[in-house]
Amino acid sequence: MKALFLVGGLGTRLRPLTDRMPKPMVPVMGKPLLERNMEALKLHGIREIVLSTCYRPEVIEQYFGNGSDFGLKIRYVCEESPLGTGGAIKNCEQYFDDTFLVFNADILSNINYSEMLRYHKRKKADVTIAVTQVENPSAYGVIEYDEDGYAYLFKEKPAPHEVVSHFINAGVYVFEPSVLWKIASGRPVSVEREVFPKLLEQGRKIAVYKGCNYWLDIGTPEKYIQAHRDGFEGRLHLPEINFHERAVYSASDPHISGTAVLRGPVCLGRNVRIEAGAAVGPNVVIGDNGQIGKKCKVANSILWNNVVLEDGAELSECIVTDGSTVEGASKLKHSIYTPDMIKSAKHLAV
Numbered sequence: 001m002k003a004l005f006l007v008g009g010l011g012t013r014l015r016p017l018t019d020r021m022p023k024p025m026v027p028v029m030g031k032p033l034l035e036r037n038m039e040a041l042k043l044h045g046i047r048e049i050v051l052s053t054c055y056r057p058e059v060i061e062q063y064f065g066n067g068s069d070f071g072l073k074i075r076y077v078c079e080e081s082p083l084g085t086g087g088a089i090k091n092c093e094q095y096f097d098d099t100f101l102v103f104n105a106d107i108l109s110n111i112n113y114s115e116m117l118r119y120h121k122r123k124k125a126d127v128t129i130a131v132t133q134v135e136n137p138s139a140y141g142v143i144e145y146d147e148d149g150y151a152y153l154f155k156e157k158p159a160p161h162e163v164v165s166h167f168i169n170a171g172v173y174v175f176e177p178s179v180l181w182k183i184a185s186g187r188p189v190s191v192e193r194e195v196f197p198k199l200l201e202q203g204r205k206i207a208v209y210k211g212c213n214y215w216l217d218i219g220t221p222e223k224y225i226q227a228h229r230d231g232f233e234g235r236l237h238l239p240e241i242n243f244h245e246r247a248v249y250s251a252s253d254p255h256i257s258g259t260a261v262l263r264g265p266v267c268l269g270r271n272v273r274i275e276a277g278a279a280v281g282p283n284v285v286i287g288d289n290g291q292i293g294k295k296c297k298v299a300n301s302i303l304w305n306n307v308v309l310e311d312g313a314e315l316s317e318c319i320v321t322d323g324s325t326v327e328g329a330s331k332l333k334h335s336i337y338t339p340d341m342i343k344s345a346k347h348l349a350v
């Protein structure tokens, strides 16, 4: 069994977090989202992965290489210009001659992939789509389905008066390879807007899989923060971290001054230094090589790798991206900071 991750989107809604890296590489509790999703697949015995890249492909390739360091076999198919979700799947056709999984790579979920595959076979479907229930489906692709569990209508971003179903496309699919023939090649195609409705017109069977009780797409900064809130509060399962058992998780032995105070939940990457008198937590992530200067205060914030807070800096409800240095005595609140923004003394409210 192989899996295809669509990782080529521009991630415009998540800017500036995606200024230098594609959305699937954004760290979730210190680890790239894509790595978390690949680890979840491995638990179901799936080790052959195709990555459909386009925006900033080098960031992904440098991190994962051929996959051997991660116990995976990874192949890359890079688009010169974005082909859309359906076009990207078509573009990888050469790698799939049997039932395969397809993922939007910007989601976190607890879908049981083995169970979903069994369901797909049982329903004798051409495609199975995982769905999840949301209160307000107007920003999503809504799916209506019959009593036998087969889709009969797709509606993208319905207006409030058009909402009938609250089940939305969760961005995880099982595909039969025969479906690929039907997708136009060499031009952008949306799987949600074009491929699925066309398959219905042709009388193909699209089954709907509902076994998903945690689901979040991290497409916007608000959702990105929500993912961390869910991680800290235990709604999002993080295999290597359990804040109920250990309020301060650290990937390696950190250097923490005796007079620094840590209030969990706190997640520390490798090689973190926290100096005297600093107060860190609650709900804080400090990525690899993070340096927290003397008397700094950090709460409810996500710091990516190689972030330096100079002495006395205070951060609350901030996201600080790779390689940023926050000047001493700065007081930052409710904001996203990137190295470029810090240089130009700009920041973005979240």
Ligand code: GTP
Binding pocket: 006, 007, 008, 009, 010, 011, 012, 013, 014, 023, 024, 052, 053, 054, 079, 081, 082, 083, 084, 085, 088, 103, 104, 105, 106, 219
């Ligand atoms: P926005 O620009 O904020 O809408 O984000 P996005 O470009 O990532 O689009 P969207 O959230 O709809 O994408 C869903 C998934 O499909 C993500 O994992 C994207 O990386 C991926 N994706 C979207 N468009 C393309 C594309 O043209 N090519 C490839 N290979 N992947 C895509």
